[in-house]
Amino acid sequence: MKFDTLIIGGGESALTAAITLAEAGQKVALATHGQTTLHFTSGSMDLLGANHDIGENTSPLAAAATLPAGHPYSIIGAGRLAGLADEVKPLFARAGIALIGEASHNHLRLTPVGLLRPAWLTLEGCPTADSPEDARGWGHVLLLGIEGMIDFFPEFIAANLKNYGIPSTIATMKLPASIASKPGTSEKMRATHIARSIDDATVDELARAVNAEIERHPGIDSVIMPAVAGLPDHSHAGRLRRGVNRRLMLLPTLPVSVPGLCVQASLERLLRRAGGTVLEGDRVVSGTFASDRLLRVRTRRLADDEVEADNYVLATGSFVSHGLESTADSVTEPIFGVDVNVAAGQGAPTAKDFFAAQPYMSCGVVTDGRFRCSLNGRTIANLRACGSILSGADSLHEGSGAGVAILTALAVAHDILDSKNSRK
Amino acid sequence: MNATFDDCLKCTVCTAACPLTEVSDTYPGPKGAGPDTERYRLKDSSYYDEILAKCLNCKRCETQCPSGLSPAEIIQTARLRYDHRKPRLRDRMLASTDMTGPLAVRFAPLTNTMLRLRPVRAALDMALGIDSHRNMPEYARERFTRWWRRSGQEEIQARFTKRITYFHGCYVEYNNPELGRDLVKVLNALGYGVELLEGERCCGVAKIANGMTDSARKDAAHNLSAIRASVHGHRRPVIATSSTCVLTMRDEYPSLLELDNTDVRDSIDLASRFICRLVESGDVRVAFRRGFRMKAAYHTPCHMARLGWGVYTASLLRMIPGLDLTLLEQECCGISGTYGFKKENYDISQAIGAKLFALIEKASPQVVVTDCETCKWQIEMSTGRQTLNPISVLAQAIDAEATRRLNTAEKH
Numbered sequence: 001m002k003f004d005t006l007i008i009g010g011g012e013s014a015l016t017a018a019i020t021l022a023e024a025g026q027k028v029a030l031a032t033h034g035q036t037t038l039h040f041t042s043g044s045m046d047l048l049g050a051n052h053d054i055g056e057n058t059s060p061l062a063a064a065a066t067l068p069a070g071h072p073y074s075i076i077g078a079g080r081l082a083g084l085a086d087e088v089k090p091l092f093a094r095a096g097i098a099l100i101g102e103a104s105h106n107h108l109r110l111t112p113v114g115l116l117r118p119a120w121l122t123l124e125g126c127p128t129a130d131s132p133e134d135a136r137g138w139g140h141v142l143l144l145g146i147e148g149m150i151d152f153f154p155e156f157i158a159a160n161l162k163n164y165g166i167p168s169t170i171a172t173m174k175l176p177a178s179i180a181s182k183p184g185t186s187e188k189m190r191a192t193h194i195a196r197s198i199d200d201a202t203v204d205e206l207a208r209a210v211n212a213e214i215e216r217h218p219g220i221d222s223v224i225m226p227a228v229a230g231l232p233d234h235s236h237a238g239r240l241r242r243g244v245n246r247r248l249m250l251l252p253t254l255p256v257s258v259p260g261l262c263v264q265a266s267l268e269r270l271l272r273r274a275g276g277t278v279l280e281g282d283r284v285v286s287g288t289f290a291s292d293r294l295l296r297v298r299t300r301r302l303a304d305d306e307v308e309a310d311n312y313v314l315a316t317g318s319f320v321s322h323g324l325e326s327t328a329d330s331v332t333e334p335i336f337g338v339d340v341n342v343a344a345g346q347g348a349p350t351a352k353d354f355f356a357a358q359p360y361m362s363c364g365v366v367t368d369g370r371f372r373c374s375l376n377g378r379t380i381a382n383l384r385a386c387g388s389i390l391s392g393a394d395s396l397h398e399g400s401g402a403g404v405a406i407l408t409a410l411a412v413a414h415d416i417l418d419s420k421n422s423r424k
Numbered sequence: 425m426n427a428t429f430d431d432c433l434k435c436t437v438c439t440a441a442c443p444l445t446e447v448s449d450t451y452p453g454p455k456g457a458g459p460d461t462e463r464y465r466l467k468d469s470s471y472y473d474e475i476l477a478k479c480l481n482c483k484r485c486e487t488q489c490p491s492g493l494s495p496a497e498i499i500q501t502a503r504l505r506y507d508h509r510k511p512r513l514r515d516r517m518l519a520s521t522d523m524t525g526p527l528a529v530r531f532a533p534l535t536n537t538m539l540r541l542r543p544v545r546a547a548l549d550m551a552l553g554i555d556s557h558r559n560m561p562e563y564a565r566e567r568f569t570r571w572w573r574r575s576g577q578e579e580i581q582a583r584f585t586k587r588i589t590y591f592h593g594c595y596v597e598y599n600n601p602e603l604g605r606d607l608v609k610v611l612n613a614l615g616y617g618v619e620l621l622e623g624e625r626c627c628g629v630a631k632i633a634n635g636m637t638d639s640a641r642k643d644a645a646h647n648l649s650a651i652r653a654s655v656h657g658h659r660r661p662v663i664a665t666s667s668t669c670v671l672t673m674r675d676e677y678p679s680l681l682e683l684d685n686t687d688v689r690d691s692i693d694l695a696s697r698f699i700c701r702l703v704e705s706g707d708v709r710v711a712f713r714r715g716f717r718m719k720a721a722y723h724t725p726c727h728m729a730r731l732g733w734g735v736y737t738a739s740l741l742r743m744i745p746g747l748d749l750t751l752l753e754q755e756c757c758g759i760s761g762t763y764g765f766k767k768e769n770y771d772i773s774q775a776i777g778a779k780l781f782a783l784i785e786k787a788s789p790q791v792v793v794t795d796c797e798t799c800k801w802q803i804e805m806s807t808g809r810q811t812l813n814p815i816s817v818l819a820q821a822i823d824a825e826a827t828r829r830l831n832t833a834e835k836h
Contacts, residue, residue: 001704001735029735034490035437192440232753256440272751280754281487282732301732303690305701320433321490 002308003029003277005416006297008284008335009315009323011036013387013405015267017313019091020413022274029307030276031299033283036264037321043227043252043259044109045099045406047085047120048073049399060120060403061085061103070341070392072404075369076411084410085403088121095270096233097263098124108135110224112254114157116164120403123259125237127224127249132164138247139221141168144213146175149189151253152226169220173213176205191253192261195231203229203236207243214246222247230262233269237262287312287336289375294336294383311382311416314338314365314373315409318388318395324364331363333389338373338380339366341391357397364391371412386412427492429459438485438495443756444478447775451478454485458495465502472506478769479503480760480776481633482726497679504637504680511635514552518762519634522626522643525598528563535563555770559805561599561797568592568601572620577608584617588698589654591647591664591673594626595797603665606819607695613824614699614708615831621662622650627669630762632680641681648677648685655691662688663695665815667728667795668761670694674731696795696814697736703743711826716746720817721789723752723780723803725796726760737795737814744821750787755780759802774806781806793817 003026007018010032022028048060065078073081085103092099099121101107106118110127116135122128129135141161143154154170161168174180179194179202198206206229214220227250230237241248252259268278282301287294296306316323316335325334326349331342341364349360365373371384386408388395395401432455439445439453451457457476464471476499485495517524528535538544539560549556569592572578581587588611596604608618625647631640651673654660664670673692677683685692702708722741724734741749758777763769784792784807792803792811800811 001739033492035441035488036490039435039437039440190436190440193446196446256436261440269753277735277738279732279735280729283492299732305697322492 001029001302001305003027004309005029005311005313006031006307006309007313007315008297009036009313009317009321009387010034010278011038011315011317011321011387011405012263012267012402013317013409014313014315015264015271016091016406016409017315017386017413018276019095019267019271019274020410021416022271022276024413024417026417028271028276029279029309030271031279031282031284031307033281033300037317038264039257039260040255041252041257041260041263041402042109042111043126043257044119044122045402046118046399047103047106047403047407049106049118049120058106058118059104060106068392072371072390072393072408073400074392075367075371076407080411081407084407085120087410088406092121092263092266095266096235097266098234100124100128108132110135110157110249110251112151112252113153114160118399123234123237123263125241125248125250126227126259127251136165138166138249140219141166142214142217142220142223142246143168143170144210144223144225145170145172146189146194146226146228147172148175149191149194149226149228151191152251157224157251168224169217171213171217173209176202176209178202178205190256191226191228191258192231192256194228195236195258195261198229198231198236200236200239203239204243207240210240210244210248214244220246222249224249224251226250227252227258230258231265232262233266234262284335289336289380292378292381294380310420311384313409313412313416314383314385314389315387316389318364321388323387323389326360326363331360333365336373336375336383338375338383338385339377340364341366357394361394361396362392364393365389366391370415371408384412384415427494429462429493429498431491432459432493433491434460435490437488437490441484441488443482443484443758443776444480444772447772448478451475454479454495454499458485458498459493462498462502465506469506472502474507474509476503477507478772480726480756480758480763482756482760483730484726484756487729494679500632500680504632504635507635509635512553514554514766515634515762516636517552518554518765519630519636521594521598521630525563525594526567529565529567529598532563532565549767553767554765555767557770558765559801561801563598564601566601568597568604569620571601571605577618581608581612581617581619584612584615586615587617587619587658587660589619589621589651589658589660589662591621591624591627591662591669591692593664593666593669593797595666599797600813603813603816606813606816607663607665609819609824610699610815610822613822613827613831614702614710615828619654619658619660621647622653624650627666627672628681629668629672629676632672632676633761633763637681641683644673644677644681644683647673648683648688651685651688651692655688661691661693661698663693663698665695665795665813666797667694667725667731667733668798671727671731694731694733694736694795696740697733699815699818700736700740704739709827709830710743711823711830712745712821713823716744716821717748718746718817718821719748719788719790720793721750721752721784721787721791722814723757723784723792723794723799724754725794725799726756728795729754737793740814740818741793744818747817747821750789752780752783752787755783757799757802759798761798764798764802773802777802777806784809791817
């Protein structure tokens with residue numbers, strides 16, 4: 001099989017690169033060996049958020065300009081970051097997902113347990129505010145759980161909101177019979193099960209049931225309930241919010257979260273619409289190289305039918321996605337064995353303080369100024385890497401996971417398109 | 425490479441993807457039924473729970489797992505190992521396609537009429553537990569292999585220097601010999617002759633699903649030795665038109681029946697993949713009929729998704745000018761072989777399929793295309809739309825005579 005570009009990976013970074021290339025007219029395939037960490041996302045994306053401390057890095061773009069040379073943002077170049085960041089909202093909008101937020105300053109999002117944390121972009125309809133003072137504008141909040149649902153923790157949220165000076169009342173509602181009577185929603189419900197049981201008709205009934213709860217609690221200014229609407233696309237979430245008589249905010253739950261699934265499914269749909277091919281459940285296992293080029297790759301399912309492409313993008317993620325593998329004394333990239341920056345992890349790979357910056361997090365593949373990988377020191381001209389597999393970023397400590405994933409993917413896609421145009 | 429239950433991260437992606445968990449109040453989901461409880465079962469087999477028999481083995485959990493586990497395989501292996509209930513008469517009947525098929529074909533007009541009659545269906549429902557709402561598959565008036573002999577195919581096919589071996593499966597043999605004839609027509613036009621697998625038996629999928637493991641293993645061992653004779657003896661790959669037969673012979677022979685097939689696995693192929701690769705490599709050329717027009721929607725069967733080969737059928741269909749094609753989003757149709765025929769599973773089966781049926785209605789095609797025969801039965805019954813194997817669509821779309829000329833001219 002032959003493509004212009006083969007993207008290896010299936011998460012936020014891989015999908016962003018694939019969509020950008022497919023929309024530019026390339027014949028693109030994406031090979032993904034299972035679902036991705038998008039399933040675990042919170043509905044927000046960070047560019048440079050410093051998760052651990054509110055208020056730090058309120059201007060992520062300005063802070064990105066001060067990062068060390070090996071950081072993916074430094075490789076992109078501070079001058080180009082803002083332009084790439086501007087592409088993200090329109091791209092998600094084409095996928096049917098409305099985002100709020102700006103790269104010039106972080107806003108605050110509410111986590112599943114009720115903490116305010118900085119974010120770059122958030123799905124419209126999730127609880128967000130510009131500052132804790134701004135969040136007090138929510139007024140008296142009704143924390144509305146759903147009977148039988150196991151992934152919502154109103155007591156935690158209430159305690160945390162109280163610390164910010166936000167009063168709240170906890171209540172639990174029953175799902176309307178039309179949703180609850182659907183099989184699979186009876187006990188130990190997860191947000192995804194409820195979301196899948198909601199359709200155009202029942203979403204309105206759910207809105208009415210929420211309104212009935214509001215009636216029961218006079219003095220309520222806004223409602224926070226678990227994000228149980230938003231599949232298969234973002235439209236049911238909007239319809240639910242419009243149907244409720246107070247400000248309704250949908251709080252992403254613990255994984256698997258509805259906003260995460262929604263983003264994944266929406267981006268995949270956009271890719272397919274743009275003519276992209278998804279090799280679902282397949283895994284690239286090896287490649288054949290000649291001098292400085294990757295000629296073709298072998299996948300587990302296509303077996304002897306090797307995949308050929310002009311360009312390849314390695315977006316297989318970090319340790320949790322097996323894009324990187326580690327032993328007690330080494331870190332490797334398991335598909336091609338491209339060069340990995342173990343130096344960043346030299347000495348102790350972990351810091352004793354669990355919450356401190358962890359050296360191993362900055363391990364990743366080494367690239368040149370155009371994110372091209374190298375094999376035994378030799379740059380591979382048509383193999384680029386993007387996303388969390390790259391070295392030089394500690395996404396947890398910096399709060400840079402989504403930004404690195406998306407912005408490096410855009411940089412790589414543009415580089416592929418530019419080099420093709422200049423060759424013509 | 426093969427991950428064990430210890431590699432499970434407990435991320436719950438599989439449970440979110442499981443079509444059964446979505447509609448069942450009691451099924452614990454692939455994570456719960458598979459990796460979570462496997463460690464207990466290893467300790468004490470009394471931890472085995474009959475609810476595991478509800479797994480459709482659609483394998484969507486395996487396509488979705490980020491950690492490379494095969495939850496469905498863990499569940500199915502546990503079922504084969506710990507479920508000692510004897511298969512009911514109904515299950516044995518549904519699974520023994522090689523026993524019921526010949527009888528049904530012999531009396532096909534009568535069988536088909538009978539199986540459409542309400543009282544007969546009510547009786548099957550009452551006596552056996554085959555749901556009366558379910559349309560029973562139609563039987564052909566003539567078996568595929570009988571047509572093969574009657575029309576002197578052995579001699580005709582021997583004239584081709586390049587040949588493949590066709591694993592027609594029970595469905596082509598007893599229900600849809602037309603599909604087998606379509607494959608012969610297409611391959612002959614492309615310059616390939618067709619041979620049959622020596623003494624072919626059922627691939628075994630239905631027997632595996634219904635607890636008749638020993639019988640399935642015997643059939644599989646027989647098929648494997650015939651496949652070896654074809655692959656190693658005659659240098660002919662074995663091609664099937666059913667995605668499930670292919671998956672069973674490639675993947676479930678080793679994993680569930682513990683029969684090693686490494687030496688022939690890569691030579692067991694699906695017709696649409698085989699043909700797609702021939703065309704894309706430029707080895708053969710296809711001439712299509714000028715006036716061919718069809719509005720179609722392609723449904724990727726779950727087992728096709730697990731094979732990772734949906735891309736081949738989609739590419740093959742996209743080659744056909746005049747085919748207005750919608751690729752349906754991936755949803756399970758709910759039938760899962762013999763599963764949906766059972767009275768106790770009928771409602772679940774239809775509830776699972778509802779999303780797919782809605783997508784089909786929205787696409788509003790003349791014809792639904794799919795690689796699996798039981799998906800076809802389910803879609804035809806539930807949407808009333810004609811459903812065809814991609815090879816049959818191809819057979820309608822090509823100009824066989826012009827294609828034949830293209831591929832014989834090239835030799836000179």
